[in-house]
Amino acid sequence: MILTVTLNTALDLTYRVERLVPHSSHRVTTVAERPGGKGLNVARVLTALGHEVTVTGFVGGATGEAVREGLSGVRDALFGVSGATRRTVAVVDSASGDTTQLNEPGPLIAPPEWSAFLASYEQLLGSASAVALCGSLPPGVPVGAYAHLVRVARAAGVPVLLDTSGEPLRRGIAARPDIVKPNADELAELTGSWDPLPAARAARRRGAHAVVASLGPEGLLAATPEGSWQAAPPERVAGNPTGAGDSAVAALLSGLVTGEPWPRRLASAVALSAATVLAPAAGEFDASAYASFVDKVTVHRHADAA
Amino acid sequence: MILTVTLNTALDLTYRVERLVPHSSHRVTTVAERPGGKGLNVARVLTALGHEVTVTGFVGGATGEAVREGLSGVRDALFGVSGATRRTVAVVDSASGDTTQLNEPGPLIAPPEWSAFLASYEQLLGSASAVALCGSLPPGVPVGAYAHLVRVARAAGVPVLLDTSGEPLRRGIAARPDIVKPNADELAELTGSWDPLPAARAARRRGAHAVVASLGPEGLLAATPEGSWQAAPPERVAGNPTGAGDSAVAALLSGLVTGEPWPRRLASAVALSAATVLAPAAGEFDASAYASFVDKVTVHRHADAA
Structure with a gap:
């Protein structure tokens, strides 16, 4: 199976409004609600492509329950924590389709929760053909978390893809993941170059075996x-x-x-x-x-x- | 006890962002979550003033559970339905305090749910010294709902205050509630007059014993x-x-x-x-x-x- 890790899962809400006008009141005409966070999205697509997928990461609270209930076709190895899973709200203007995004920060992960997750992650790697580490880190998770998860995967002989940004990407890349997938902004932030080919090559020199920039x-x-x-x-x-x-x-x-x-x-x-x-x-x-x-x-x- | 009715309860979320800019992405810095809907707010204040309060209305889904868990000091006589309680999101700009409001419409109430609620409402009136009917109607509830609830309260000899707007207010007022509390906009919409004193007196002539305009x-x-x-x-x-x-x-x-x-x-x-x-x-x-x-x-x- 393919393992996807989403440390900061989310309940993704999509609101349609006529037009978002700051500092006024809006009637939301339709509400859509589904599990979110990059790794869960990746898992959904992998399942549609015919792969067996296991998802892990943190969930908690009523929003976490809603995330779990919304999963389908994947093996749920999500790890329950005492904090509540964050929401993200995408407010879509009906006429133009323009979207305004509001992202909650996510629950505070306690050190024993992080340690317990690590033990479960190592065990899951035992039956994984590849692992994807995706998205932002919730509060409380060490900034070097992805670097550690990359090293553990490599020690277990499981190829690892890393899709994150900022300092977690910078540290994670030094742990030599098989693939990193930054977008142009993330790549420029990492390497200081806005020229994608030299920047991607520079990112390889920082440790990634392959760099795929979107x-x-x-x-x-x-x-x-x-x-x-x-x-x-x-x-x-x-x-x-x-x-x-x-x-x-x-x-x-x-x-x-x-x-x-x-x-x-x-x-x-x-x-x-x-x-x-x-x-x-x-x-x-x-x-x-x-x-x-x-x-x-x-x-x-x-x-x-x- | 005082009974407050909130047919369209809500889970009220307050998001702080640096500044809301349409069609961009925002990191929410703090999230506050609590039970909402006018009647639940009224109940909270009445409890602080030392009154015994019972709350009723509709709740459902994970958001409804969160509303129930957030109640304190009131008797919970909320009525479970199959739809999910709506959320409201208040997005507050940190610097200015200006607020942008997004209100979900609320769950669809099925006719048997409405009938079952009416039976429970009549029973609750038996021990009520007053009743407040507050806020918007969720989808599926008949537009004459408040008019009916006013009549039932008056038949039971329980004084009734109505705080709503639009057509539910227009119909409700004709059922002769003891007090209505429109704001200036609602009063103007009801009577066609922006002069508050003549408008309030006109609203009395439509059936309300007393009109208190905010x-x-x-x-x-x-x-x-x-x-x-x-x-x-x-x-x-x-x-x-x-x-x-x-x-x-x-x-x-x-x-x-x-x-x-x-x-x-x-x-x-x-x-x-x-x-x-x-x-x-x-x-x-x-x-x-x-x-x-x-x-x-x-x-x-x-x-x-x-």
Whole structure:
């Protein structure tokens, strides 16, 4: 099975309003509620791709119960804590589709909860073919948490993908994960360079075996031990980009465990991202668009670095 | 005991953000969560004033459980339904204190749930000294719901205060409640007049025995069978006006059951509203400010209507 870790799970709420106007009152016309946090989104897509998936991370309180009840098709190895799982609220303007995001910080994780989680994580790795470490850290979890989880996975011989940002990414990358998947902002923050190819190569030098940077509508750029590639979708797609990055992570993991060559992995990841943008619900993908896009993604190989 | 009815209870969330900017992403710095809906706020204040209070209305789902767990000092006679209790989100800009409100619509109440509630309401009235009917109607509840609840209370000989708006207020007022407490907007919507005294008197002619209009920082205006009064706070207070109207309702009910004369009731209601604006948490009141304000409210009697 593939293991996804979401330390800061969330109950994702989507509110539709006519138009968000600061400092006024709004009637929410429709409310959608579902489990969230990057690792749970990745798990949902992996399941749709036919993989067996186990999810772990922290949940607590009534919001945590709602997250658990909303899971389907995955093995729930989430770890109960005394704090309450955070909510995220996406407020969508009905006319324009423009979205305003409000993210709660998450529960305070106590040191014994973190230690108990680590023991359970090591055990779960025993039957994992790959592991994805995804998203922000809740309060109380040490900033070097991902670095530690990467080392434990590598010691267990389980390939590990890291998708986070800021200091947890900086520290995690030094622990030599197999793949990191920053977006352009995260990559620039990490390396100081806004030029994606040199930045991705710089990130490799910091410890990641492969760096796959998401460039938004322009697709993905990968710097790997086998070479560097840029993959672009066959057309510009309009829609809701929420979850597009998580779909790319799912495709990269899928390609990793099935041993696909990099160009094919990248084509799948770009096609799945674009198919996610097209789907009406955030974090789901349009299966027929995926099937039609996957052979039309252009993958261009960069010259090897000097 | 005093009975408060909140058909559309809520889990009230307060989010602090640095500054709300539409179509961008926000880190919520603090989250506060508590039971909401006007009738529950009124009950909280009545309890603080020393009254025995029973709360009823609808609750459901994980949010409903959170509402029930957050109640304290009141008798919980809330009625479980299959839909989930709505959330309201108040997004407060940290610097300015300006608030943006997002209100979910509430669960769909099925006809058998409404019928079962009515039977339980009639039974609760048997031991009530007064009843307050508060707030919006959830989907599925007939628009004439408050009119019916007013009639049932009057048939049971229980004085009834109605605090709602729009068509439910228009219909409810025709059922001859003892007191209605519209704000200036609601009164204008009901009567077509923005001049509060003639509007309040017009609302009386529509059926309410007494009309107490809240005029925001200017205080309250009452048109009653014993005369008309205007009551103003001793000073302009700055703070969070959320819950100030609910505190006024609590004071009016308290004065009703203890048989206080109108000028005294109005003084208490104005002082309690102002003390609520001053309290740091929405819907709580500053007890010492209340004690100091209550004898300083100016109550002016209007000449009788021609």
